[in-house]
Amino acid sequence: MWGNVTAELFKLVKRPANWLLLAVALVLGLLFTYVIPYAGYRSGTGGPTADRGLAAMIPAQLVGNSVAGLPVFLGAILVILGVLAVGSEYGWDTWKTVLTLGPSRLAVYAGKLAALAVAALAFVLALFVAGAAASLIIAAVEDQPMAFPSIGDLATGLGAGWLIAAMWTAFGVVLAVLLRGVALALGLGLVWLLAVQNLLAGLAAPLVDWIAQAQKGLPGPNAGALAAALGSTPDTPGVDALVGGSQAALVVALYLAGFLVAGALVLRRRDIL
Amino acid sequence: MEPIVTKGLTKRYGELFAVQNLDLTVRAGEVYGFLGPNGAGKTTTLRMLLGLVRPTAGTVLLNGRPPGSQPSVGALIEGPAFYPYLSGRDNLRVLARHAGVAARRVDVVLEMVDLSGRAGDKYAKYSLGMKQRLGVAAALLKDPRLLILDEPTNGLDPAGMADMRTMVRRLGAAGCTVLVSSHLLGEVQQICDRVGVIFRGRLVREGTVAELRGGADLRVVAAPLDRAAARARELLGAEAVTLADGGLNLAVGADRAGEINTSLVTAGVTVSELRTVERDLEQAFFELTGGETDVG
The missing domain is CATH 3.40.50.300 (P-loop containing nucleotide triphosphate hydrolases)
Known part of the structure; x- marks a missing residue:
């Protein structure tokens, strides 16, 4: 089992596309959470987030700021991570190369999931570290308080962020297993995350009551509610306190488990063609 | 077993x-x-x-x-398949970890397929032949x-x-x-x-x-051919004699070559060639x- 985990970690670390995804995530996260709001503050041009002002960019807001992107646009990057990690094995036909060497399908799958869990944690940690650096710089320049949230709050935020990140990664994994490849899994995953979720929340839910209620059981809105419970601003796309934080965490965890089990069942049963 | x-x-x-x-x-x-x-x-x-x-x-x-x-058990099924962004050696290292094989075995199998010199190159840059050899190396990983x-x-x-x-x-x-x-x-x-x-x-x-x-056939080139064919049919049966390419193909074993030669010569046939013809697997x-x- 440990051999499968280290093999999968090796593949993740050595793959340039994964580093590109992390770089894009960090750039986007810093840009929309710190750089653009700070530029708006400095120029005094106002805008929809002007009321947040400096207070939203200081270290005390690190938890909410770091997980704010995970329900939608950073989540999309994690879906790509999951799809690439599993879908490429179909695209390159490497499932057969690995499995003919003897490890069981579920052992390889478990190794892959463990490696992706580590990657998701590293991803969220990187968001926190980059956010901490950016907020410290802003606080230092603007002579603002430099105190970070408590260790407990940081740990809770990190754990919740990891949960959301793992859930979206697992969503990518199960799509890749079901669709046995990268392209369609990636396309459908991103359409769901970036388009369908927004249409449901912005267009359908205000018009149809049962859709509004059904949203409370969907992964994206619950990820958004969890982020909101951790202090993410509702101005961020996908962040909305639709349900309480505990319920949101439970639903996200259930989706995570459901995706992993579904992927395992399908992978175990199907032929490797 | x-x-x-x-x-x-x-x-x-x-x-x-x-x-x-x-x-x-x-x-x-x-x-x-x-x-x-x-x-x-x-x-x-x-x-x-x-x-x-x-x-x-x-x-x-x-x-x-x-x-x-x-x-x-080692296998190479329907062509080699590896991670294109990894080198040949790193591909085998990954597979060795999956297979629970010691990392030192990687260099042994690379040597066996004569790929040690290019093991550090990216798999994506390999020729078809090199990819095939890497596939065999992977199959040999577990000895x-x-x-x-x-x-x-x-x-x-x-x-x-x-x-x-x-x-x-x-x-x-x-x-x-x-x-x-x-x-x-x-x-x-x-x-x-x-x-x-x-x-x-x-x-x-x-x-x-x-x-x-x-079994192998006998090939006979002789003149006159029609007399040779008739004599061969008398001796071996019609089903064993086929006219082809200006000679006779006889579906009998080489052990009867001497008997056939004698019979044809006795019948006034000049035998210029008498040899066994191995059928190949393709046929x-x-x-x-x-x-x-x-x-x-």
Whole structure:
């Protein structure tokens, strides 16, 4: 089992596309959470987030700021991570190369999931570290308080962020297993995350009551509610306190488990063609 | 215990039987050739042997155990497949970790397939032949006692093909059981102890190469030919005599050559050529498959 985990970690670390995804995530996260709001503050041009002002960019807001992107646009990057990690094995036909060497399908799958869990944690940690650096710089320049949230709050935020990140990664994994490849899994995953979720929340839910209620059981809105419970601003796309934080965490965890089990069942049963 | 035993092995896709009721036994230490036209069911069979494809019916036992639980089986199925962003060596390192094999084995197998000099290059930059050799290296990672190779010489140049044949023979001589699927009949003829021919999902013939080829014919060139043919028919029966290319092909063993020569000379026939003609595996294969090279 440990051999499968280290093999999968090796593949993740050595793959340039994964580093590109992390770089894009960090750039986007810093840009929309710190750089653009700070530029708006400095120029005094106002805008929809002007009321947040400096207070939203200081270290005390690190938890909410770091997980704010995970329900939608950073989540999309994690879906790509999951799809690439599993879908490429179909695209390159490497499932057969690995499995003919003897490890069981579920052992390889478990190794892959463990490696992706580590990657998701590293991803969220990187968001926190980059956010901490950016907020410290802003606080230092603007002579603002430099105190970070408590260790407990940081740990809770990190754990919740990891949960959301793992859930979206697992969503990518199960799509890749079901669709046995990268392209369609990636396309459908991103359409769901970036388009369908927004249409449901912005267009359908205000018009149809049962859709509004059904949203409370969907992964994206619950990820958004969890982020909101951790202090993410509702101005961020996908962040909305639709349900309480505990319920949101439970639903996200259930989706995570459901995706992993579904992927395992399908992978175990199907032929490797 | 036989390294490979299948009983009633069947794979059906909807109404199509890719493999049907296949009973296959590969004996310990032999090099077994698995022949068949494209689409006959060879690769599906090999994938079932390795647990990649689940049989619709029947059983597979490798060294008495079901597929997937074998510590000493290596395989190269339907061409090499590796991670293009990793070097050849890193690909093998990843596979060694999956297989639970010590990392030092990587350099050993790279040396065996003569790829050590290019092991640091990205797999994506490899030629087809280098990819094929890396595939064989991966199959050898676990120092297997049973090796399953699907078209192992695909993409190799003549020298590489010769090297591959030498390696397969060497592995067989060292006690490793090898199952080789190939469409190159000459290659199978050179390296295999026994051959199985699969056609439309069924094993239509199994035996040694000599058994499959059948006995040698006698070739006679003589004048006058019509008198020679008549005398040969009297002696051997009409069904054993065929007129071809200005001579006679006689379906009898070489042990009757002297008797035939004497008989023809006595009948006033001048014999200018009398020799044995070996049938090759290709002829036998085409007879078994009706000349088909693809199964639609």
